[in-house]
Amino acid sequence: MAYLDHTKIGFIGFGNMASALADGFIASGKVPAEHLYACAGHFDALKTRTEARGMHAAGDAAALVDAADLVVIAIKPVMIERVLAPLAGALANKPMISVAAAWDCAAYENLLPGTRHLSTVPNTPVSIGEGVIACEREHTLTADERTLAGELLGSVGTVVEVENRLLSVAGTVGGCGPAFIAMVIEALGDAAVKHGIPRAVAYEMVSQMVAGTAKLQLATGAHPGAMKDAVCSPGGTTIKGVAELEACGLRSAFIRAIDAIEG
Incomplete structure (x- = not known):
């Protein structure tokens, strides 16, 4: 089983929620900043924001997936199919945590069958370790990966597991x-x-x-x-x-x- 402080975490997308999570992970002391990677559409702006945190900026999503042990999907829901479909092969061996609204386990299985993923919806207080993170009960992670995901998310707030049909309202x-x-x-x-x-x-x-x-x-x-x-x-x-x-x-x-x- 991987340990959190040895796990390289990559964010596909680095908007407000991804930034809040990254800040929370770093502040928790459980994830070294140098183990965090991110990719986004505007590389120069991304580099400024990641370097300020001691993180790494990846040139594109493919490079990000290659560098990370665990991938956080943090792009807008309408972009997921376009960005992730070409990465299906690379993602097949990487556990994923999604923070994209409306993308549940069934949606990811339809787009990326056979991958290992967990759908969540966090909120912005994760940046100070006071967030609440709703997690879908159905997932395709291994037992060890689910434990690792729980430890990671638990470092920034309270994790609440809900039935699949309740993820949206939670x-x-x-x-x-x-x-x-x-x-x-x-x-x-x-x-x-x-x-x-x-x-x-x-x-x-x-x-x-x-x-x-x-x-x-x-x-x-x-x-x-x-x-x-x-x-x-x-x-x-x-x-x-x-x-x-x-x-x-x-x-x-x-x-x-x-x-x-x-x-």
Whole structure:
């Protein structure tokens, strides 16, 4: 079985998600930067970004696959067939982790039959080791490769394995959710600024409140409704705010956002 600190990892595509993963891997201390490779469409820009991290820039996808022990598919979903089909032979002996939305096990088996792959959907907080990574239960990795993939992904966040049919919605909640929560942080920050708190202080306070509340739920396993109730005194200030949020349809708005993405 390969060990993580001896595994060379190659990113086909080096956009925001791949960059976040690379930053998280490096920050974890479990993957040396010099063991990370990437290829992308614009080589000069890629080289600048990889060299800044101590990584290697590959001239093209074929060179990347040749250099890597494990390949991360991080290109746009519409590009996968065009980029990967010519590499079918080279990829036959390389474990793959996909972070491309909508590309599940069945889709890869159709395009690259006989290859070894795992489909995942991470989110951007992986860059600081606080991500959530949804993984499809069905995969074609060997047992050792699946263990290695779990260790790799676990170094940057919480890995949640879901049934095949649930990968899309799990990825939507985890992957799109940071944008929604950022909007909440911004809105509460604006409210604080409206009432006189300096913006930098407002964002620091709100972000820590969000982080602390999430950590409290994870630590205790408490139902979110019970956590809300614990702050709402009879006739108090919090319940008045909760009632106003309910009147504005806060919860239904979040549910409708997920519904809109999932179609």
